[in-house]
Amino acid sequence: GENVEQHPSTLSVQEGDSAVIKCTYSDSASNYFPWYKQELGKGPQLIIDIRSNVGEKKDQRIAVTLNKTAKHFSLHITETQPEDSAVYFCAARDFGNEKLTFGTGTRLTIIP
Amino acid sequence: NAGVTQTPKFQVLKTGQSMTLQCAQDMNHNSMYWYRQDPGMGLRLIYYSASEGTTDKGEVPDGYNVSRLKKQNFLLGLESAAPSQTSVYFCASSQDTTGELFFGEGSRLTVL
Numbered sequence: 001g002e003n004v005e006q007h008p009s010t011l012s013v014q015e016g017d018s019a020v021i022k023c024t025y026s027d028s029a030s031n032y033f034p035w036y037k038q039e040l041g042k043g044p045q046l047i048i049d050i051r052s053n054v055g056e057k058k059d060q061r062i063a064v065t066l067n068k069t070a071k072h073f074s075l076h077i078t079e080t081q082p083e084d085s086a087v088y089f090c091a092a093r094d095f096g097n098e099k100l101t102f103g104t105g106t107r108l109t110i111i112p
Numbered sequence: 113n114a115g116v117t118q119t120p121k122f123q124v125l126k127t128g129q130s131m132t133l134q135c136a137q138d139m140n141h142n143s144m145y146w147y148r149q150d151p152g153m154g155l156r157l158i159y160y161s162a163s164e165g166t167t168d169k170g171e172v173p174d175g176y177n178v179s180r181l182k183k184q185n186f187l188l189g190l191e192s193a194a195p196s197q198t199s200v201y202f203c204a205s206s207q208d209t210t211g212e213l214f215f216g217e218g219s220r221l222t223v224l
Contacts (some may be wrong), residue, residue, distance in 0.1 A: 001171075006134075006154070009152070014138070031198060032210070034212070036213075040148075041217070041218075042217055042218075043116070043202050043204070043215025043216050043217050043218055044155070044213075044215050045215065046212045046213065089154060089155060094212075098143075098158055098160070098162055098210075099160065099170060099171075099209075100157075100210035100213065101171075102154045102155040102156075103154055104152060104154040105154050105155075
């Protein structure tokens with residue numbers, strides 16, 4: 001089955017700087033890669049996703065890049081703000097699989 | 113708009129006791145899921161239901177059972193609780209098995 005590795009497990013960034021979280025996956029058939037944000041005491045919420053037919057997708061300060069050859073994808077947050085502090089999860093799924101496989105999460109802390 | 117509602121939010125059990133976690137969604141979604149979240153382990157799928165009346169095992173199904181008798185409800189049962197089942201449990205739903213997951217706020221279970 002799919003295996004998703006996520007790094008780093010914790011990340012502290014000065015407010016206004018950029019943050020990058022990286023994930024690798026094992027199944028070359030995977031073609032859908034979402035990112036979820038979990039705020040304290042809440043359930044995860046989808047913030048951005050990318051499919052394998054594109055290499056990059058942006059939504060305001062958030063972007064995701066995908067390298068299918070290397071089997072890795074990354075979340076980029078620019079101009080970080082205190083409300084970006086949360087746990088972020090990457091995930092992967094192949095077209096024929098009904099289940100998402102999640103990474104182990106990254107706790108992002110924005111330092112004011 | 114309630115979304116996904118889990119009950120109870122907190123529960124303490126003794127080893128060997130049984131209990132049921134309840135999940136309800138009001139979005140008319142076809143698919144529902146139960147995940148557990150443990151430190152350093154990310155989100156691991158316990159069971160899922162692609163549609164009303166069907167259930168399938170996920171990554172960590174041992175010690176659990178599920179029931180999807182109504183489209184809007186998905187129940188997770190622990191027949192004989194063990195300390196290893198101490199965790200935060202999340203229910204999620206999606207339009208279908210390829211769609212965005214919408215999570216509840218979680219149920220924290222402690223087994224003594």
